[in-house]
Structure formats: structure tokens, C-alpha cells
Amino acid sequence: MRGLSLLFFLLISLALLLPAPAAADLLITPKRLVLDSQSRDGIFRLVNTSDRAQSYELVWQQLRMNEMGTLDDMGENAAGAASRLLLLAPTRVTLQPGERQTVRLTPRLPEGLPEGEYMSHLLFRPVTPPPPPSSVTGQGAEMQLAVRVGFSIPVFLRHGNLSAQAAIRPIGIDANGVTVEMRREGTASIFGNLSMFWGQPGRDGLQVGRLDSVAIYANLTQRTVTVPFDPASGVTVGAGLLMVRYTDPDSNAVLAESTVRLE
Structure with a gap:
């Protein structure tokens, strides 16, 4: 055995x-x-x-x-x-x-x-x-x-005449990445790419993470995903503003975004 x-x-x-x-x-x-x-x-x-x-x-x-x-x-x-x-x-x-x-x-x-x-x-x-x-x-x-x-x-x-809208919000952060709660409303699935930007107030944010091809199918109203930090960015995320953005994979149009202040 x-x-x-x-x-x-x-x-x-x-x-x-x-x-x-x-x-x-x-x-x-x-x-x-x-x-x-x-x-x-x-x-x-x-x-x-x-x-x-x-x-x-x-x-x-x-x-x-x-x-x-x-x-x-x-x-x-x-x-x-x-x-x-x-x-x-x-x-x-x-x-x-x-x-x-x-x-x-x-x-x-x-x-x-x-x-x-x-x-x-x-x-x-x-x-x-x-x-x-x-x-x-x-x-x-x-x-x-x-x-x-x-x-x-x-x-x-x-x-038929179908549509979908998305909302996102960061709900957790650790050394590896940011956990994002995603919500979907409407009658269709929605697809997009999640990007994270970090910076100080009044300055352009630097991209610190990205997760492509994130979908919420029509059988769901919400799901949770973790967007990993990109070590290649060379940025240590600390106190400042963290913005998470969900964009259309084809047009790059913003589907949803949310900003939180890190202390």
C-alpha cells in the first residue's frame, strides 16, 4: 500500500x-x-x-x-x-x-x-x-x-433586446493582490479586463496589476476575483489611492471603476 x-x-x-x-x-x-x-x-x-x-x-x-x-x-x-x-x-x-x-x-x-x-x-x-x-x-x-x-x-x-451593467469594489488587500467584488445587473453576460492603478492624490496612478478576460455570466449576479500585483511594475503599494477599473476587451471603454484610499 x-x-x-x-x-x-x-x-x-x-x-x-x-x-x-x-x-x-x-x-x-x-x-x-x-x-x-x-x-x-x-x-x-x-x-x-x-x-x-x-x-x-x-x-x-x-x-x-x-x-x-x-x-x-x-x-x-x-x-x-x-x-x-x-x-x-x-x-x-x-x-x-x-x-x-x-x-x-x-x-x-x-x-x-x-x-x-x-x-x-x-x-x-x-x-x-x-x-x-x-x-x-x-x-x-x-x-x-x-x-x-x-x-x-x-x-x-x-x-431580444438584452443589456448588462457592472459595478466593482475592492474588499480586501494583501501582499499578493487585491480582492474585488464584482456585481452584474441586466439580462446578459458581461466580459472585460480588470486593471489596478496606485498613486498619491493629485498624481497619475501607476498600473500595479492586471487580470484579463474576467467574465460574469448571466446566471450570476456577483462573483469575487483576486487581481495579483505585478512585480514587474516595481511599485510597492502603500498609503495612497488605489483604483480598480473594468474595461471592455474590444473597445477599452470603462464598464466600471472604484477608488479606495489606503492608509
Whole structure:
């Protein structure tokens, strides 16, 4: 039993330390797809960036965000799924090294569909045999560990006149960063980048931290995130003014901001 426990520990440690080479095998754009009822099609563009052929099957997932920002699997019968309103083609791709491919999603909205935001995640799951696995040997037993990485991209379909607003406020600070409470109002998800600036009253603030691609999905009214301090800023945050700003990732428009005085 001790030998098995040690082997299990080694396997977990190795899994945490191994690089994920497949993470660089497939380039997907965009990283989030938002469609509305007037959209003709949504398109993902794929590029095989590896040096060997890669095959992927495209599978729908029904994931929902919780207040900690992690995603829970709600199962295939989840309410509000966009997958039931979209025609996906193709559902499997094989790409040679450097080859490009488009994946098309076409809305198919039934009459009488209630207004709202519908959401699913599209998983690009590798079906190509993985590279030779790493081996872990202990006390005469050998186990092999192979790493496969899939890519899950959120897809939103908005039907009707939807909107969303955000509010933020810092609620805690320590040596590592600032904890920010985020609130969302409205009928749609909201996405943005969080930036932190620190300085003295009457002076321009210096950017001391940033966290990109922070979302509050429509199933949530609030969530809490921690924005880490950036050591590269060379700034030691102390007494002064700390401003946290939430901006649109495309237009850089300010969605919400809050300033607190540090003593």
C-alpha cells in the first residue's frame, strides 16, 4: 500500500510539472463567440501549429459559472443551452501541419423563443493518438502518463433586446493582490479586463496589476476575483489611492471603476 501511495504521489506531481505540449497544437480564434438573433453565422478559425497531423471532434458542453469563477457541468439537459439553437459544421476536423480550417455555427431559432441569453461551450477534443507517454516506475510497477489537452470555448446566443451593467469594489488587500467584488445587473453576460492603478492624490496612478478576460455570466449576479500585483511594475503599494477599473476587451471603454484610499 505504501508503494502504491508513493506511486500515486509521483504521478500527481509529474502531472503538475509536465508541460502541456498539446496546448500549442491548435490555435483557435476567437476565444469567445457572441451571436445574436440577427447573426447569419458565427465562425471559429483553426490553425494546426504542430508538426504532425491533428484530429479533433467538436462536442457541446453545458457549463455554468459559479461565484468563485469556476465552471460546473450542468449536463446535456441544462436549461438555456445555445447548442440546441445552433447548427454546427463540421463536427470533426483533421488538420495537417500548418493547415487552416473554419468551423461555422448557424442560428436556428424557433418561433416563440423567449428572449434571453443562451449559452453553451464548444469543446475541441483531440482524437489524434497522443505523443509517447511519460513513464513512471516504482518497486517493479510501471504506469504511463499521457497528457491530452482539449479546448473549451464559450458560445453565447442573444435573442431580444438584452443589456448588462457592472459595478466593482475592492474588499480586501494583501501582499499578493487585491480582492474585488464584482456585481452584474441586466439580462446578459458581461466580459472585460480588470486593471489596478496606485498613486498619491493629485498624481497619475501607476498600473500595479492586471487580470484579463474576467467574465460574469448571466446566471450570476456577483462573483469575487483576486487581481495579483505585478512585480514587474516595481511599485510597492502603500498609503495612497488605489483604483480598480473594468474595461471592455474590444473597445477599452470603462464598464466600471472604484477608488479606495489606503492608509
